[in-house]
Amino acid sequence: MPNFPVTECFSYWRVLELGSRDIIEGLVAPEHGGPSPLLSSYLAHWNGYHYWQRAQDGDWLVLVHERTPARERWWLHAALFIAAIITTSVGGAMFAGAVDPWRLQTYLHPRGGFTFSLPLLAILLAHESGHYVTARRYRVNASPPFFIPFPAALDLIGTLGAFIRIRSPLFDRRTLFDVGVAGPLAGIVVAIPVLLLGLHASTTWPGVETARFAHQFARFNGDPILIGDSLLFLACREVLGIHGMVELGPLAVAGWVGIFVTSLNLLPLAQLDGGHVAFAMYPNAQRFIARAMWAMLIPLGLVWKGWWFWAVLSLAIGRGRLEHPPVIAPERPLDARRQLVGWLALALFLVTFMPLPISG
DSSP states (O other), X not given: OOOOGGGGGEEEEEEEEETTEEEEEEXXXXXXXXXXXXXXXXXHTOSSEEEEEEETTEEEEEEEEESSOOOOOHHHHHHHHHHHHHHHHHHHHHHTTOOOTTSHHHHTOTTTHHHHHHHHHHXXXXXXXXXXXXXXXXXXXXXXXXXXXXXXXXXXXXEEEEEOOBOSOOOBHHXXXXXXXXXXXXXXXXXXXXXXXXXXXXXXXXXSOOOSSOSEEEEETTEEEEEOOOHXXXXXXXXXXXXXXXXXXXXXXXXXXXXXHHHHHTSOSTTSHHHHHHHHHOTTTHHHHHHHHHHHHHHHTTTOTHHHHHHHHHHHHTTTOOSOOOOSBOOSOOOHHHHHHHHHHHHHHHHHOOSSOEEO
């Protein structure tokens, strides 16, 4: 175990080795609170990241040092991203009116391919980069985003999304919360402007009767598909003064997908983003929240069968469990600012949730 001189400023401390990271957690001695010039000097020369945590017994300081950063296969991430551009461009072209997904012209269809694929991938990249950048700030061993290309003819959009791999344990609830919530917040910041621009460019059909949960549709491969509502989507329509049935163009569909992905990730299940946030805020209650949410997906599957798929997928992600795995040091709660952000994340889930996302 390496020796860290900064510990002389602590009344109590412990040092943990988590993979390639050394974590020093210490209760700062009263004479070094503030911090003192000596502690300030140690922090100024600390090779890593540090943060403070307030508690009833005093100020705790957590310092993270990374001995050896992971070597990443950046070529693989780049190759998957390029492949996702191709497959999502096919989906965008088919939303723009192309009817043959296997012809070369479809990949570069001027009215849709890149108008859909680039904004959609920007949303997904922002989401996963939020996770990745935050994880690396805490020196968590996390991979860059993996994009999953998929034939657009099978899933409409040409991708199964993106993800990062977290390859080391998370130390405390603050780290878990920050990493978990950063993705949805970063993604929605990009998704909302994309949706507003797309709605502004879409076509309105005032005389066409709307469905109960869908006031818009898109054409894919020439066939109309009803696109579901969320409170956020309806708010964007109101901001632009749009009423009646709307035919969404490729850009608007990309924004809608971004909002839908945000909602799915905020489900408080297993190791989805919503599960991270719920566990970080209320570790003892997360299991009950997850079970209640999972039980709701079963009747919701009668409205849209995709909810049954997500019920099964959440179990697969959690290896048969809906509960979130523990962190190393769960004892200290989140501060008031993070509690507020957590409730904002819940509100974001509610306003992006769609009972019936799509229907034929």
